[in-house]
Amino acid sequence: MSVEVEVMEEEWLHSEEQVRALLEWVRGREGVEPSVYPFMRVVAEQALRPGEARGLRVSDLVLPERGLGKLTVRYSGKAREIPLRSQSVEFLRAWIREAGLREDDLLFPDLRGRSASTPVYQPVWEQAQEAVLPRDERYSWRLGEPISILRESCLVKWLGMGISPFAVAELAGPALPALLPCGRRRDRLGPPGGRHGPSGVSEVVNLAPRSG
Template sequence: MAAVVGAKTFHLTDRQCFSILDWAAEQPQNGLVLRAFLASIALAALQPKEALVLRVRDVELADDGSGWLLIHPQGQERRETDSERAGAERRVPACRELVALLKAEIARRDLRPDDAIFVLDDGRPLTAPVYRKIWQQARAAVLEAHEADSSLGRNISALRDACIAAWLKNGDQSAAHIFVVAECAGMSAPRLAERFAHCLRKPTRDEIPWDRLEAALALPDLSSEPAPTAVRRP
């Protein structure tokens, strides 16, 4: 990830994201659950409201230590206009680091399948006012003064944006890859391409398949002999 990827586009770097997670973990109250919550946004590109409703039963574990998160429809972006996507569940890949954090949080609190994963140490549910306050404190503690004064990471969704940008830039950026990233992020592919256009590499002239384009746009061969005309009967 790059902190500045365009004249008006900012993303947190890997170092900044993980520094924020480490800062959260060091807090004497709710530090471990806050780190796990922020990691679900930074490593799986969840929206904060999607992470808040995540339950133990929504975490699927693979044999190799990775896993999947089952995201339910109520977490879909309100701006999503695709009605078919708006009512569909989606499975989001979870890397080993995120799975380890979630498993540790589940074991630490001895959570059951129907329990919410992100609960404060005193048993109260984690809420938006709580995580927003922690986010602003973490941002002020981790970022340099000039970065804190800018729009870099102003909202907690910056973790999600940084993850999506990394997914896009670390793939082959084929149409199939863009569709997969859009599905994991819970967005339509056109919206993803529009919002993260700065992450998509423009092909060089030599990479453009001119021969296939020419063949696709070519008109069918026309016969050199004139076609017979119909003869009208009197």
């Protein structure tokens, strides 16, 4: 028995190259609060809702010296665990050390130690889109997309790689019918337990795009 999942058309999303270019533009940008780049990178790589990322604390992370790490995310009163590749573990360890964060601190605080609000990162995100994205007639409308498009682009990339929607939903959080609510096309995807069934979670970790 197969499951129907809404899948966004490719032109609604950012490509892996565009996501990488957007993050590179933000990284080290003069005048940008230090937490903005790591915040955006985690949203893009782990397919988090921006609100989920804003609420993360250092204590939500398990960052071992070797092997996979773990991120615990909470949404609507429910918690889920997301495995972290070694590259993500190293990046987050470096960020915590650089920012001088303690276990109970917010992972992405603003300069006053509060949760990074939309006014902190939205102007930077808009500037990055203006600087990086093409301005041709077909794609120029995407310049106004919210930062959540990074999450959506990641989810659809995972699905496009053949990962089961059940495995993607386990990482993304929402129920299957709401996995990609803005979708334009219905694709029929297989049931759990197949080649990309529950084991697909580890495949997402192994095949997720790498950021510099």
